[in-house]
Amino acid sequence: MDDKISLLIVEDEPAEQAAFAECLQNERQIELVGITGSETEALALVDSHRPDVVVLDLELQEGDGLNLTPVLTDPSRSYSPYVLVTTRTENRHTLDMLRDAGVGFIYDKNIDRYGPDQVLRGVKRMGGFLKGRRLGRSGESAASQSAKELRQKRLLEELNCEMEDMGLRRRQKSCRCLVWAVYCQLESGEPLSLTKELYPMVAQQLHCKPENVERNIRSAIHKVWDVSNRNLDLVYERFPRLVDENGDYPTNGELIEAFVVRMRRKHAR
Missing domain, CATH: 1.10.10.10 (Winged helix-like DNA-binding domain superfamily/Winged helix DNA-binding domain)
Structure with missing residues:
Protein backbone atom coordinates (compact mmCIF):
# COMPACT_ATOMS: atom_id res chain seq x y z
CA MET A 1 0.00 0.00 0.00
CA ASP A 2 2.83 2.42 0.91
CA ASP A 3 4.30 2.13 -2.59
CA LYS A 4 1.04 3.27 -4.16
CA ILE A 5 -0.14 6.81 -4.80
CA SER A 6 -3.16 7.44 -2.58
CA LEU A 7 -5.92 9.29 -4.42
CA LEU A 8 -9.16 11.04 -3.50
CA ILE A 9 -11.60 12.00 -6.26
CA VAL A 10 -14.01 14.88 -5.61
CA GLU A 11 -16.53 14.71 -8.45
CA ASP A 12 -20.33 14.89 -8.30
CA GLU A 13 -21.27 13.66 -11.79
CA PRO A 14 -22.26 9.96 -11.52
CA ALA A 15 -20.95 9.18 -15.01
CA GLU A 16 -17.56 10.69 -14.18
CA GLN A 17 -17.44 8.86 -10.85
CA ALA A 18 -18.16 5.57 -12.61
CA ALA A 19 -15.54 6.27 -15.28
CA PHE A 20 -12.84 6.93 -12.68
CA ALA A 21 -13.82 3.82 -10.72
CA GLU A 22 -13.66 1.69 -13.87
CA CYS A 23 -10.22 3.02 -14.81
CA LEU A 24 -8.94 2.23 -11.32
CA GLN A 25 -10.29 -1.33 -11.08
CA ASN A 26 -7.04 -3.02 -12.09
CA GLU A 27 -4.71 -0.15 -11.28
CA ARG A 28 -1.63 -1.23 -9.33
CA GLN A 29 0.06 2.14 -8.88
CA ILE A 30 -2.86 4.04 -7.37
CA GLU A 31 -4.87 3.38 -4.22
CA LEU A 32 -8.30 5.02 -4.27
CA VAL A 33 -9.26 6.24 -0.79
CA GLY A 34 -12.65 7.59 -1.82
CA ILE A 35 -14.94 9.23 -4.36
CA THR A 36 -17.29 11.98 -3.22
CA GLY A 37 -19.25 14.87 -4.66
CA SER A 38 -19.47 16.69 -1.34
CA GLU A 39 -17.16 19.49 -0.20
CA THR A 40 -17.73 18.61 3.46
CA GLU A 41 -17.07 14.92 2.97
CA ALA A 42 -13.99 15.70 0.88
CA LEU A 43 -12.41 17.63 3.75
CA ALA A 44 -13.21 14.81 6.16
CA LEU A 45 -11.63 12.24 3.81
CA VAL A 46 -8.51 14.36 3.39
CA ASP A 47 -8.09 14.65 7.15
CA SER A 48 -8.69 10.96 7.79
CA HIS A 49 -6.79 9.41 4.85
CA ARG A 50 -4.22 12.09 3.95
CA PRO A 51 -4.16 11.23 0.24
CA ASP A 52 -1.10 12.09 -1.82
CA VAL A 53 -3.28 13.77 -4.44
CA VAL A 54 -6.84 15.08 -4.74
CA VAL A 55 -8.56 15.30 -8.13
CA LEU A 56 -11.09 18.08 -7.58
CA ASP A 57 -13.93 19.00 -9.93
CA LEU A 58 -14.56 22.72 -9.65
CA GLU A 59 -18.32 22.50 -10.22
CA LEU A 60 -19.93 20.68 -7.28
CA GLN A 61 -23.60 20.47 -6.35
CA GLU A 62 -22.87 20.17 -2.62
CA GLY A 63 -20.32 22.87 -1.90
CA ASP A 64 -17.94 24.75 -4.15
CA GLY A 65 -14.67 23.49 -5.57
CA LEU A 66 -13.39 27.06 -5.92
CA ASN A 67 -13.82 27.62 -2.18
CA LEU A 68 -12.49 24.19 -1.30
CA THR A 69 -9.24 24.61 -3.23
CA PRO A 70 -7.51 27.19 -0.96
CA VAL A 71 -8.65 25.24 2.08
CA LEU A 72 -6.94 22.08 0.80
CA THR A 73 -3.75 23.90 -0.18
CA ASP A 74 -3.54 26.05 2.96
CA PRO A 75 0.00 25.50 4.33
CA SER A 76 -1.25 26.09 7.89
CA ARG A 77 -3.34 22.90 7.73
CA SER A 78 -1.89 19.81 9.38
CA TYR A 79 -1.87 18.14 5.96
CA SER A 80 -2.18 19.58 2.45
CA PRO A 81 -2.49 17.19 -0.51
CA TYR A 82 -1.35 17.89 -4.07
CA VAL A 83 -4.46 19.22 -5.85
CA LEU A 84 -5.34 18.65 -9.51
CA VAL A 85 -8.47 20.48 -10.72
CA THR A 86 -10.89 19.42 -13.46
CA THR A 87 -13.23 22.09 -14.79
CA ARG A 88 -15.26 23.36 -17.72
CA THR A 89 -14.69 27.01 -16.90
CA GLU A 90 -12.61 29.10 -19.28
CA ASN A 91 -12.69 32.22 -17.15
CA ARG A 92 -9.08 33.43 -16.98
CA HIS A 93 -9.61 35.19 -13.64
CA THR A 94 -10.89 31.98 -12.08
CA LEU A 95 -8.03 29.94 -13.50
CA ASP A 96 -5.50 32.47 -12.21
CA MET A 97 -7.10 32.28 -8.76
CA LEU A 98 -6.68 28.51 -8.78
CA ARG A 99 -3.01 28.74 -9.74
CA ASP A 100 -2.40 31.41 -7.10
CA ALA A 101 -4.01 29.09 -4.55
CA GLY A 102 -1.36 26.46 -5.29
CA VAL A 103 -3.17 24.06 -7.63
CA GLY A 104 -0.72 21.69 -9.29
CA PHE A 105 -2.49 21.35 -12.63
CA ILE A 106 -5.83 22.23 -14.25
CA TYR A 107 -7.50 19.78 -16.65
CA ASP A 108 -9.90 21.31 -19.17
CA LYS A 109 -13.03 19.16 -19.49
CA ASN A 110 -13.99 20.88 -22.73
CA ILE A 111 -11.21 19.37 -24.84
CA ASP A 112 -11.84 16.16 -26.80
CA ARG A 113 -9.01 14.16 -25.24
CA TYR A 114 -10.13 14.85 -21.66
CA GLY A 115 -11.12 11.82 -19.62
CA PRO A 116 -10.35 10.03 -16.35
CA ASP A 117 -7.65 8.01 -18.11
CA GLN A 118 -5.82 11.23 -19.04
CA VAL A 119 -5.97 12.49 -15.46
CA LEU A 120 -4.80 9.17 -14.01
CA ARG A 121 -1.89 8.97 -16.45
CA GLY A 122 -0.77 12.36 -15.19
CA VAL A 123 -1.08 11.22 -11.58
CA LYS A 124 1.04 8.12 -12.24
CA ARG A 125 3.74 10.02 -14.08
CA MET A 126 4.12 12.30 -11.07
CA GLY A 127 4.27 9.33 -8.70
CA GLY A 128 7.76 9.88 -7.35
CA PHE A 129 7.15 13.57 -6.79
CA LEU A 130 3.76 13.03 -5.13
CA LYS A 131 5.00 10.36 -2.76
CA GLY A 132 7.96 12.55 -1.89
CA ARG A 133 5.55 15.20 -0.57
CA ARG A 134 4.27 12.96 2.18
CA LEU A 135 4.64 14.54 5.58
CA GLY A 136 4.73 11.89 8.23
CA ARG A 137 2.32 9.42 6.60
CA SER A 138 2.53 5.67 7.18
CA GLY A 139 4.24 6.11 10.54
CA GLU A 140 7.37 7.43 8.92
Missing part, protein backbone atom coordinates in the same frame (compact mmCIF):
# COMPACT_ATOMS: atom_id res chain seq x y z
CA SER A 141 10.05 8.14 11.53
CA ALA A 142 11.49 11.58 12.17
CA ALA A 143 14.91 10.23 11.22
CA SER A 144 13.57 9.06 7.85
CA GLN A 145 11.96 12.43 7.18
CA SER A 146 15.17 14.17 8.19
CA ALA A 147 17.15 12.01 5.76
CA LYS A 148 14.82 12.96 2.91
CA GLU A 149 15.06 16.63 3.77
CA LEU A 150 18.84 16.36 3.95
CA ARG A 151 18.96 14.67 0.54
CA GLN A 152 16.79 17.39 -0.98
CA LYS A 153 18.91 20.13 0.57
CA ARG A 154 22.11 18.48 -0.67
CA LEU A 155 20.85 18.03 -4.22
CA LEU A 156 19.50 21.57 -4.45
CA GLU A 157 22.79 22.96 -3.18
CA GLU A 158 24.72 20.83 -5.67
CA LEU A 159 22.52 22.05 -8.51
CA ASN A 160 22.92 25.66 -7.41
CA CYS A 161 26.69 25.23 -7.48
CA GLU A 162 26.43 23.75 -10.97
CA MET A 163 24.43 26.77 -12.12
CA GLU A 164 26.91 29.19 -10.58
CA ASP A 165 29.74 27.41 -12.39
CA MET A 166 27.86 28.12 -15.62
CA GLY A 167 27.49 31.82 -14.88
CA LEU A 168 24.06 32.02 -13.21
CA ARG A 169 23.27 33.52 -9.81
CA ARG A 170 21.34 31.33 -7.42
CA ARG A 171 19.06 34.08 -6.14
CA GLN A 172 17.81 34.96 -9.61
CA LYS A 173 14.39 33.56 -10.52
CA SER A 174 15.75 32.11 -13.77
CA CYS A 175 18.34 30.08 -11.87
CA ARG A 176 15.86 28.93 -9.22
CA CYS A 177 13.38 27.76 -11.86
CA LEU A 178 16.04 25.75 -13.67
CA VAL A 179 17.34 24.23 -10.43
CA TRP A 180 13.88 23.09 -9.33
CA ALA A 181 13.01 21.80 -12.80
CA VAL A 182 16.12 19.60 -12.85
CA TYR A 183 15.50 18.49 -9.27
CA CYS A 184 11.84 17.53 -9.85
CA GLN A 185 12.67 15.65 -13.04
CA LEU A 186 15.59 13.91 -11.34
CA GLU A 187 13.43 12.78 -8.42
CA SER A 188 10.50 11.72 -10.60
CA GLY A 189 12.34 8.81 -12.17
CA GLU A 190 10.16 9.02 -15.29
CA PRO A 191 10.05 11.63 -18.08
CA LEU A 192 7.58 14.38 -17.24
CA SER A 193 5.65 16.53 -19.69
CA LEU A 194 7.12 20.02 -19.40
CA THR A 195 3.93 22.06 -19.71
CA LYS A 196 1.49 19.60 -18.12
CA GLU A 197 3.58 18.25 -15.26
CA LEU A 198 7.04 19.68 -14.68
CA TYR A 199 6.35 23.42 -14.95
CA PRO A 200 3.30 23.21 -12.62
CA MET A 201 5.44 21.34 -10.06
CA VAL A 202 8.11 24.04 -10.13
CA ALA A 203 5.48 26.78 -10.08
CA GLN A 204 4.02 25.37 -6.88
CA GLN A 205 7.44 25.31 -5.22
CA LEU A 206 8.25 28.89 -6.23
CA HIS A 207 4.71 30.32 -5.93
CA CYS A 208 4.45 31.52 -9.50
CA LYS A 209 2.66 30.55 -12.70
CA PRO A 210 3.79 27.65 -14.94
CA GLU A 211 4.24 29.97 -17.91
CA ASN A 212 6.62 32.06 -15.80
CA VAL A 213 8.67 28.96 -15.09
CA GLU A 214 9.02 28.29 -18.80
CA ARG A 215 10.08 31.87 -19.53
CA ASN A 216 12.59 31.95 -16.69
CA ILE A 217 14.26 28.72 -17.77
CA ARG A 218 14.47 30.08 -21.30
CA SER A 219 16.05 33.23 -19.89
CA ALA A 220 18.61 31.15 -17.99
CA ILE A 221 19.56 29.32 -21.19
CA HIS A 222 20.04 32.60 -23.06
CA LYS A 223 22.30 33.90 -20.29
CA VAL A 224 24.40 30.74 -20.18
CA TRP A 225 24.77 30.32 -23.95
CA ASP A 226 25.43 34.01 -24.62
CA VAL A 227 28.85 34.57 -26.22
CA SER A 228 29.64 37.15 -23.53
CA ASN A 229 29.40 34.50 -20.79
CA ARG A 230 32.91 34.07 -19.37
CA ASN A 231 32.05 30.50 -18.38
CA LEU A 232 30.89 29.42 -21.84
CA ASP A 233 33.84 27.08 -22.39
CA LEU A 234 32.93 25.18 -19.23
CA VAL A 235 29.31 24.96 -20.40
CA TYR A 236 30.42 23.49 -23.72
CA GLU A 237 32.70 21.05 -21.91
CA ARG A 238 29.92 19.78 -19.66
CA PHE A 239 27.25 19.63 -22.34
CA PRO A 240 29.03 18.96 -25.65
CA ARG A 241 25.93 17.43 -27.24
CA LEU A 242 24.08 20.71 -26.78
CA VAL A 243 26.66 22.70 -28.73
CA ASP A 244 25.15 23.62 -32.10
CA GLU A 245 27.42 24.52 -35.01
CA ASN A 246 24.91 27.17 -36.09
CA GLY A 247 24.94 28.76 -32.66
CA ASP A 248 21.36 27.77 -31.81
CA TYR A 249 20.53 27.50 -28.12
CA PRO A 250 19.19 24.23 -26.65
CA THR A 251 15.52 23.96 -25.77
CA ASN A 252 14.34 23.91 -22.17
CA GLY A 253 13.69 20.19 -22.39
CA GLU A 254 17.10 19.44 -23.89
CA LEU A 255 19.00 21.23 -21.13
CA ILE A 256 16.88 19.75 -18.33
CA GLU A 257 17.35 16.25 -19.74
CA ALA A 258 21.10 16.79 -20.16
CA PHE A 259 21.36 18.01 -16.57
CA VAL A 260 19.47 14.99 -15.26
CA VAL A 261 21.82 12.66 -17.16
CA ARG A 262 24.83 14.53 -15.79
CA MET A 263 23.58 14.31 -12.18
CA ARG A 264 22.79 10.62 -12.44
CA ARG A 265 26.25 9.90 -13.81
CA LYS A 266 27.87 11.90 -11.03
CA HIS A 267 25.99 10.01 -8.33
CA ALA A 268 26.58 6.63 -9.97
CA ARG A 269 30.31 6.90 -9.43
Whole structure:
Protein backbone atom coordinates (compact mmCIF):
# COMPACT_ATOMS: atom_id res chain seq x y z
CA MET A 1 0.00 0.00 0.00
CA ASP A 2 2.83 2.42 0.91
CA ASP A 3 4.30 2.13 -2.59
CA LYS A 4 1.04 3.27 -4.16
CA ILE A 5 -0.14 6.81 -4.80
CA SER A 6 -3.16 7.44 -2.58
CA LEU A 7 -5.92 9.29 -4.42
CA LEU A 8 -9.16 11.04 -3.50
CA ILE A 9 -11.60 12.00 -6.26
CA VAL A 10 -14.01 14.88 -5.61
CA GLU A 11 -16.53 14.71 -8.45
CA ASP A 12 -20.33 14.89 -8.30
CA GLU A 13 -21.27 13.66 -11.79
CA PRO A 14 -22.26 9.96 -11.52
CA ALA A 15 -20.95 9.18 -15.01
CA GLU A 16 -17.56 10.69 -14.18
CA GLN A 17 -17.44 8.86 -10.85
CA ALA A 18 -18.16 5.57 -12.61
CA ALA A 19 -15.54 6.27 -15.28
CA PHE A 20 -12.84 6.93 -12.68
CA ALA A 21 -13.82 3.82 -10.72
CA GLU A 22 -13.66 1.69 -13.87
CA CYS A 23 -10.22 3.02 -14.81
CA LEU A 24 -8.94 2.23 -11.32
CA GLN A 25 -10.29 -1.33 -11.08
CA ASN A 26 -7.04 -3.02 -12.09
CA GLU A 27 -4.71 -0.15 -11.28
CA ARG A 28 -1.63 -1.23 -9.33
CA GLN A 29 0.06 2.14 -8.88
CA ILE A 30 -2.86 4.04 -7.37
CA GLU A 31 -4.87 3.38 -4.22
CA LEU A 32 -8.30 5.02 -4.27
CA VAL A 33 -9.26 6.24 -0.79
CA GLY A 34 -12.65 7.59 -1.82
CA ILE A 35 -14.94 9.23 -4.36
CA THR A 36 -17.29 11.98 -3.22
CA GLY A 37 -19.25 14.87 -4.66
CA SER A 38 -19.47 16.69 -1.34
CA GLU A 39 -17.16 19.49 -0.20
CA THR A 40 -17.73 18.61 3.46
CA GLU A 41 -17.07 14.92 2.97
CA ALA A 42 -13.99 15.70 0.88
CA LEU A 43 -12.41 17.63 3.75
CA ALA A 44 -13.21 14.81 6.16
CA LEU A 45 -11.63 12.24 3.81
CA VAL A 46 -8.51 14.36 3.39
CA ASP A 47 -8.09 14.65 7.15
CA SER A 48 -8.69 10.96 7.79
CA HIS A 49 -6.79 9.41 4.85
CA ARG A 50 -4.22 12.09 3.95
CA PRO A 51 -4.16 11.23 0.24
CA ASP A 52 -1.10 12.09 -1.82
CA VAL A 53 -3.28 13.77 -4.44
CA VAL A 54 -6.84 15.08 -4.74
CA VAL A 55 -8.56 15.30 -8.13
CA LEU A 56 -11.09 18.08 -7.58
CA ASP A 57 -13.93 19.00 -9.93
CA LEU A 58 -14.56 22.72 -9.65
CA GLU A 59 -18.32 22.50 -10.22
CA LEU A 60 -19.93 20.68 -7.28
CA GLN A 61 -23.60 20.47 -6.35
CA GLU A 62 -22.87 20.17 -2.62
CA GLY A 63 -20.32 22.87 -1.90
CA ASP A 64 -17.94 24.75 -4.15
CA GLY A 65 -14.67 23.49 -5.57
CA LEU A 66 -13.39 27.06 -5.92
CA ASN A 67 -13.82 27.62 -2.18
CA LEU A 68 -12.49 24.19 -1.30
CA THR A 69 -9.24 24.61 -3.23
CA PRO A 70 -7.51 27.19 -0.96
CA VAL A 71 -8.65 25.24 2.08
CA LEU A 72 -6.94 22.08 0.80
CA THR A 73 -3.75 23.90 -0.18
CA ASP A 74 -3.54 26.05 2.96
CA PRO A 75 0.00 25.50 4.33
CA SER A 76 -1.25 26.09 7.89
CA ARG A 77 -3.34 22.90 7.73
CA SER A 78 -1.89 19.81 9.38
CA TYR A 79 -1.87 18.14 5.96
CA SER A 80 -2.18 19.58 2.45
CA PRO A 81 -2.49 17.19 -0.51
CA TYR A 82 -1.35 17.89 -4.07
CA VAL A 83 -4.46 19.22 -5.85
CA LEU A 84 -5.34 18.65 -9.51
CA VAL A 85 -8.47 20.48 -10.72
CA THR A 86 -10.89 19.42 -13.46
CA THR A 87 -13.23 22.09 -14.79
CA ARG A 88 -15.26 23.36 -17.72
CA THR A 89 -14.69 27.01 -16.90
CA GLU A 90 -12.61 29.10 -19.28
CA ASN A 91 -12.69 32.22 -17.15
CA ARG A 92 -9.08 33.43 -16.98
CA HIS A 93 -9.61 35.19 -13.64
CA THR A 94 -10.89 31.98 -12.08
CA LEU A 95 -8.03 29.94 -13.50
CA ASP A 96 -5.50 32.47 -12.21
CA MET A 97 -7.10 32.28 -8.76
CA LEU A 98 -6.68 28.51 -8.78
CA ARG A 99 -3.01 28.74 -9.74
CA ASP A 100 -2.40 31.41 -7.10
CA ALA A 101 -4.01 29.09 -4.55
CA GLY A 102 -1.36 26.46 -5.29
CA VAL A 103 -3.17 24.06 -7.63
CA GLY A 104 -0.72 21.69 -9.29
CA PHE A 105 -2.49 21.35 -12.63
CA ILE A 106 -5.83 22.23 -14.25
CA TYR A 107 -7.50 19.78 -16.65
CA ASP A 108 -9.90 21.31 -19.17
CA LYS A 109 -13.03 19.16 -19.49
CA ASN A 110 -13.99 20.88 -22.73
CA ILE A 111 -11.21 19.37 -24.84
CA ASP A 112 -11.84 16.16 -26.80
CA ARG A 113 -9.01 14.16 -25.24
CA TYR A 114 -10.13 14.85 -21.66
CA GLY A 115 -11.12 11.82 -19.62
CA PRO A 116 -10.35 10.03 -16.35
CA ASP A 117 -7.65 8.01 -18.11
CA GLN A 118 -5.82 11.23 -19.04
CA VAL A 119 -5.97 12.49 -15.46
CA LEU A 120 -4.80 9.17 -14.01
CA ARG A 121 -1.89 8.97 -16.45
CA GLY A 122 -0.77 12.36 -15.19
CA VAL A 123 -1.08 11.22 -11.58
CA LYS A 124 1.04 8.12 -12.24
CA ARG A 125 3.74 10.02 -14.08
CA MET A 126 4.12 12.30 -11.07
CA GLY A 127 4.27 9.33 -8.70
CA GLY A 128 7.76 9.88 -7.35
CA PHE A 129 7.15 13.57 -6.79
CA LEU A 130 3.76 13.03 -5.13
CA LYS A 131 5.00 10.36 -2.76
CA GLY A 132 7.96 12.55 -1.89
CA ARG A 133 5.55 15.20 -0.57
CA ARG A 134 4.27 12.96 2.18
CA LEU A 135 4.64 14.54 5.58
CA GLY A 136 4.73 11.89 8.23
CA ARG A 137 2.32 9.42 6.60
CA SER A 138 2.53 5.67 7.18
CA GLY A 139 4.24 6.11 10.54
CA GLU A 140 7.37 7.43 8.92
CA SER A 141 10.05 8.14 11.53
CA ALA A 142 11.49 11.58 12.17
CA ALA A 143 14.91 10.23 11.22
CA SER A 144 13.57 9.06 7.85
CA GLN A 145 11.96 12.43 7.18
CA SER A 146 15.17 14.17 8.19
CA ALA A 147 17.15 12.01 5.76
CA LYS A 148 14.82 12.96 2.91
CA GLU A 149 15.06 16.63 3.77
CA LEU A 150 18.84 16.36 3.95
CA ARG A 151 18.96 14.67 0.54
CA GLN A 152 16.79 17.39 -0.98
CA LYS A 153 18.91 20.13 0.57
CA ARG A 154 22.11 18.48 -0.67
CA LEU A 155 20.85 18.03 -4.22
CA LEU A 156 19.50 21.57 -4.45
CA GLU A 157 22.79 22.96 -3.18
CA GLU A 158 24.72 20.83 -5.67
CA LEU A 159 22.52 22.05 -8.51
CA ASN A 160 22.92 25.66 -7.41
CA CYS A 161 26.69 25.23 -7.48
CA GLU A 162 26.43 23.75 -10.97
CA MET A 163 24.43 26.77 -12.12
CA GLU A 164 26.91 29.19 -10.58
CA ASP A 165 29.74 27.41 -12.39
CA MET A 166 27.86 28.12 -15.62
CA GLY A 167 27.49 31.82 -14.88
CA LEU A 168 24.06 32.02 -13.21
CA ARG A 169 23.27 33.52 -9.81
CA ARG A 170 21.34 31.33 -7.42
CA ARG A 171 19.06 34.08 -6.14
CA GLN A 172 17.81 34.96 -9.61
CA LYS A 173 14.39 33.56 -10.52
CA SER A 174 15.75 32.11 -13.77
CA CYS A 175 18.34 30.08 -11.87
CA ARG A 176 15.86 28.93 -9.22
CA CYS A 177 13.38 27.76 -11.86
CA LEU A 178 16.04 25.75 -13.67
CA VAL A 179 17.34 24.23 -10.43
CA TRP A 180 13.88 23.09 -9.33
CA ALA A 181 13.01 21.80 -12.80
CA VAL A 182 16.12 19.60 -12.85
CA TYR A 183 15.50 18.49 -9.27
CA CYS A 184 11.84 17.53 -9.85
CA GLN A 185 12.67 15.65 -13.04
CA LEU A 186 15.59 13.91 -11.34
CA GLU A 187 13.43 12.78 -8.42
CA SER A 188 10.50 11.72 -10.60
CA GLY A 189 12.34 8.81 -12.17
CA GLU A 190 10.16 9.02 -15.29
CA PRO A 191 10.05 11.63 -18.08
CA LEU A 192 7.58 14.38 -17.24
CA SER A 193 5.65 16.53 -19.69
CA LEU A 194 7.12 20.02 -19.40
CA THR A 195 3.93 22.06 -19.71
CA LYS A 196 1.49 19.60 -18.12
CA GLU A 197 3.58 18.25 -15.26
CA LEU A 198 7.04 19.68 -14.68
CA TYR A 199 6.35 23.42 -14.95
CA PRO A 200 3.30 23.21 -12.62
CA MET A 201 5.44 21.34 -10.06
CA VAL A 202 8.11 24.04 -10.13
CA ALA A 203 5.48 26.78 -10.08
CA GLN A 204 4.02 25.37 -6.88
CA GLN A 205 7.44 25.31 -5.22
CA LEU A 206 8.25 28.89 -6.23
CA HIS A 207 4.71 30.32 -5.93
CA CYS A 208 4.45 31.52 -9.50
CA LYS A 209 2.66 30.55 -12.70
CA PRO A 210 3.79 27.65 -14.94
CA GLU A 211 4.24 29.97 -17.91
CA ASN A 212 6.62 32.06 -15.80
CA VAL A 213 8.67 28.96 -15.09
CA GLU A 214 9.02 28.29 -18.80
CA ARG A 215 10.08 31.87 -19.53
CA ASN A 216 12.59 31.95 -16.69
CA ILE A 217 14.26 28.72 -17.77
CA ARG A 218 14.47 30.08 -21.30
CA SER A 219 16.05 33.23 -19.89
CA ALA A 220 18.61 31.15 -17.99
CA ILE A 221 19.56 29.32 -21.19
CA HIS A 222 20.04 32.60 -23.06
CA LYS A 223 22.30 33.90 -20.29
CA VAL A 224 24.40 30.74 -20.18
CA TRP A 225 24.77 30.32 -23.95
CA ASP A 226 25.43 34.01 -24.62
CA VAL A 227 28.85 34.57 -26.22
CA SER A 228 29.64 37.15 -23.53
CA ASN A 229 29.40 34.50 -20.79
CA ARG A 230 32.91 34.07 -19.37
CA ASN A 231 32.05 30.50 -18.38
CA LEU A 232 30.89 29.42 -21.84
CA ASP A 233 33.84 27.08 -22.39
CA LEU A 234 32.93 25.18 -19.23
CA VAL A 235 29.31 24.96 -20.40
CA TYR A 236 30.42 23.49 -23.72
CA GLU A 237 32.70 21.05 -21.91
CA ARG A 238 29.92 19.78 -19.66
CA PHE A 239 27.25 19.63 -22.34
CA PRO A 240 29.03 18.96 -25.65
CA ARG A 241 25.93 17.43 -27.24
CA LEU A 242 24.08 20.71 -26.78
CA VAL A 243 26.66 22.70 -28.73
CA ASP A 244 25.15 23.62 -32.10
CA GLU A 245 27.42 24.52 -35.01
CA ASN A 246 24.91 27.17 -36.09
CA GLY A 247 24.94 28.76 -32.66
CA ASP A 248 21.36 27.77 -31.81
CA TYR A 249 20.53 27.50 -28.12
CA PRO A 250 19.19 24.23 -26.65
CA THR A 251 15.52 23.96 -25.77
CA ASN A 252 14.34 23.91 -22.17
CA GLY A 253 13.69 20.19 -22.39
CA GLU A 254 17.10 19.44 -23.89
CA LEU A 255 19.00 21.23 -21.13
CA ILE A 256 16.88 19.75 -18.33
CA GLU A 257 17.35 16.25 -19.74
CA ALA A 258 21.10 16.79 -20.16
CA PHE A 259 21.36 18.01 -16.57
CA VAL A 260 19.47 14.99 -15.26
CA VAL A 261 21.82 12.66 -17.16
CA ARG A 262 24.83 14.53 -15.79
CA MET A 263 23.58 14.31 -12.18
CA ARG A 264 22.79 10.62 -12.44
CA ARG A 265 26.25 9.90 -13.81
CA LYS A 266 27.87 11.90 -11.03
CA HIS A 267 25.99 10.01 -8.33
CA ALA A 268 26.58 6.63 -9.97
CA ARG A 269 30.31 6.90 -9.43
